[in-house]
Amino acid sequence: MSRTALVATNPKVQQLRRLVRRRSSRSDAGAFVVEGPVAIGEALRSGAEVDDIFLPVDGPAALLDPLRDEAERLGIRVTAVAAGVLGGVADTVTPQPGMAVVRMAESTVDELGADAGLLVVLAGVSDPGNAGTLVRTAEAAGAVGIVALTGSVDLYSPKVVRAAAGSLLRVAVLTGATPADLDALRAGGVALVGTSADGDVVDDVDLEGPLALVLGSEAHGIGDDVRGRIDRWASIPMAGRVESLNVAVAGSVLAFEVSRRARRAAAIASGAPSAMP
């Protein structure tokens, strides 16, 4: 812990501010920011490479002291910042007491394809809340990774990181992916599943084996450059006059249907008498 608390004009604080606010700065640095004691603690325990931790001198000791101890045990630098400094860094009106700079740990297409499980692919999802929710859903539904094609929201932006609630540190991540990367996944045996009102009822769609659930933009769905690569189209039957589901909802319903089928298959394989409907 450095002796003096950094003020807003300090170059390290300025760089932190750029990492919070600018996609290009994050991309150049290969690092992003997680906010708040809970998220920082998750980062420390996730095995992610944490470059720096900034804690306000006037922060809640009961939350920050254990964090400081944990960081010091791991040999991670903790820097004190003056009161109010993080308020000028954050993109929210109620900044959390503490930020950590975490290195991006991007996976390759080969790594993702070799894992032969479930992938969630964002093909134009632009709302950070939806993207973050889908990252969280991906982990919860047992996906091995999340892929964001260029044209999707930056998965490392603060709003996505917040909505993902730690999951971004625990699933494999590939950003800046291209349609050619989807081709590579398909060549490796991963089937691309898209949602469409014209698709087969999801109940009748094969959801076994290595799968990538592809989710399009909120406004325009899946674009033409990806559309032709979809192997199976699934439709979630809808009542009423709803034109489409929220994309995070559609993706989550599909992802958890994949995991439900896996549970069912496992129960049948084990010969267990199952009440599962």
Added chain:
Amino acid sequence: MSRTALVATNPKVQQLRRLVRRRSSRSDAGAFVVEGPVAIGEALRSGAEVDDIFLPVDGPAALLDPLRDEAERLGIRVTAVAAGVLGGVADTVTPQPGMAVVRMAESTVDELGADAGLLVVLAGVSDPGNAGTLVRTAEAAGAVGIVALTGSVDLYSPKVVRAAAGSLLRVAVLTGATPADLDALRAGGVALVGTSADGDVVDDVDLEGPLALVLGSEAHGIGDDVRGRIDRWASIPMAGRVESLNVAVAGSVLAFEVSRRARRAAAIASGAPSAMP
């Protein structure tokens, strides 16, 4: 269409602004605001009682002229407002060209209970995006209505209305409900289903018959005043180290599982050979 376009200081514009911005004003007036040509068109076609439509004089004629014609056929008043006026009324930075004042059409507990279908109950959901998404999911999953207990976000706030994308006008709505209302539903044969990590795996939970899916607050889950009234607890199995799902995701996964089971039961009842897993 009135001859002169209203300016920002006009009392009707001032009242519109209050309806957009203040829950108490909406509650006093028994009315709320939908924004944009698409939403206004949906309101006109939903059978909702539309009190007033305000269209900017400089709005896109291709969108607004058909709307004006439709409103006039239905005998609904259309008022022109000066350029920029709706920008001062809206709570967003990019206001839509047009607003309509719509009367709340609240259902009673008796009406909801008698419909004997699926209900979605918000018991402390506070994020407007989550609430609106759940309204949209409720319609899509075939729910007969949505119930918001006191302490939940106002379903008629602009952000909820936007996220609900028209569904608020098409499902039965009951706001300001109390735990006693839940008792009345239960007395009428509706089973309350809550989500909890400690619950039975959802696969094993009975989701037939009149059901109310109860969704708690993002931060604290289902409160004690409602907890004791839950008839069945369902757990959505989660991989990884996710502590909880986004509430709109959890509610949607459950709601669509209810409709999946209904499809399956219908297929079995009809004797159709079914490939449904």
